[in-house]
Amino acid sequence: MIRKINRIFQNYMREKRLKIGKWLWDKKKNKEQIKEGSFIENNSIKSILFLRYDGKIGDMVINTLMFREIKKRYPDIKIGVVAREGNAQIIKNNPNVDKIYIYKKNRKEILELSKEIAVEKYDLLIDFSEMLRVNQMMLINRCCARFNMGLNRENWELFDISYNFPIGSFHITKLYEKVLNTLGIKNANLEYDLYFNKNDKIKVDKLLEDLKNKEIFVLNPFAASKHREINRENIKKIIESILEKENRIIFIIGEKSKKNEVLEIVKLYPKKVCYPELDNIIETAYLISKSDCVITPDTSIVHIAAAFKKKLIAIYRVDNSDENNVNKELWAPNYKDATQVFSLDLEVKKGEEPDINKFDIEEIKKVL
Structure with missing residues (x-):
């Protein structure tokens, strides 16, 4: 009974925290008008930051198809990835990833990370979260990318581009293919990449x-x-x-x-x-x-x-x-x-x- 009451209380407080967090961080200065057509080319996208702070290894493996397909079409684009220590291992040798930023839950370290990223002046930030926690809202806000892209974010000021799940039943790669299509990359190869060094x-x-x-x-x-x-x-x-x-x-x-x-x-x-x-x-x-x-x-x-x-x-x-x-x-x-x-x-x-x-x-x- 105590556990059940505690779970109900925690769910109630989480909802309140998320509302306060959205009120604090769901804003974006200097919003740019998106130019229609091929998004990467028409909006002069030179750098992309992927947020994979969920720590999920399988999702990072799948994400490798996006890094490769973007670099295949636009080899000069800089690709950065925010990851946890564990799933960062998956991409540490990946030639299509230019920079890895390690995400830690501590709020002070998130603020330091956001400062480091903001200096890099990324053109596009892509988030894959279904639900954004307050610290993640803060990070996205303070990274100061020119454009922010996220899942089901139609009613958010913080995001410039929203993408949605494909209709009906689908494999997860189809969601990533949809994001690539939004960026102007068609007919993507949906296979994954893993690389190893000598050690x-x-x-x-x-x-x-x-x-x-x-x-x-x-x-x-x-x-x-x-x-x-x-x-x-x-x-x-x-x-x-x-x-x-x-x-x-x-x-x-x-x-x-x-x-x-x-x-x-x-x-x-x-x-x-x-x-x-x-x-x-x-x-x-x-x-x-x-x-x-x-x-x-x-x-x-x-x-x-x-x-x-x-x-x-x-x-x-x-x-x-x-x-x-x-x-x-x-x-x-x-x-x-x-x-x-x-x-x-x-x-x-x-x-x-x-x-x-x-x-x-x-x-x-x-x-x-």
Whole structure:
């Protein structure tokens, strides 16, 4: 009961804070008239700042298609990206990104960041948030870009250009394609890019040097929500299904906080299952790039596998809610060597999270 009351109170206060924040920051000095036609050319856009301060790794992977397609058409445009420490790893080697700014939640550091960005005088700022928090409103306001572009921002003074979701069901790349079309870039290639430097490869290459004749499987049982994590029983079922064929080895990946949990499983399958102690997501991405097959319920790993068109088994939830039924298409792998397996939790109560573990192992076995 106390938790429920606290949740209601927090939701009420959040709404109040957002209204006050909008009142404070939803304003823009020196608004320019937008010239019709090809937006980038006709409005002399020489620099673009992308805001990816949500920290989402999968979204950053998808965003790489925009960096490449803009640079392909306009190689002299400067591209900056605001990112968290974690998802900045995805683009640290990307030749289409000229500058990365690290976003931290601390208000003082956001103010310092906005000063640094304002000095750069970006022509266009593109934000991808569905809901803007107060600190994000402040950052956009103080970055002082000539034009601000955002999702569903028709009634905002702070934004000059608003874009909307495509009509009907769609894959997330179609939203990014729509933004590119708004900028005047048509017929975009919607594939993703990931790049590695020599240091990113060292640890994985060492792990794989004695496994040249093995089929490499990457199993990621974990996700951002515990309701999307594969339980121990199903992890074992997947491992045993993979190992029904000889000459296969499995790397179970997960954050270091999951290490002990993984090692408990690893010791059940000596020399067949490993836990690679990787330092960051880009090392993990390199391991995925060298693998033969990936199995995961987590869409960030799905999108990394998609960047390399790896054979993939992606596990998604299906229930009676609109959200999960939309997600299976919106965040789908979207290429032919990927298979979606669905966990059907049709009896879940309204307001509760469906369980990822209600999938049929026989469906995974068929793919394997």
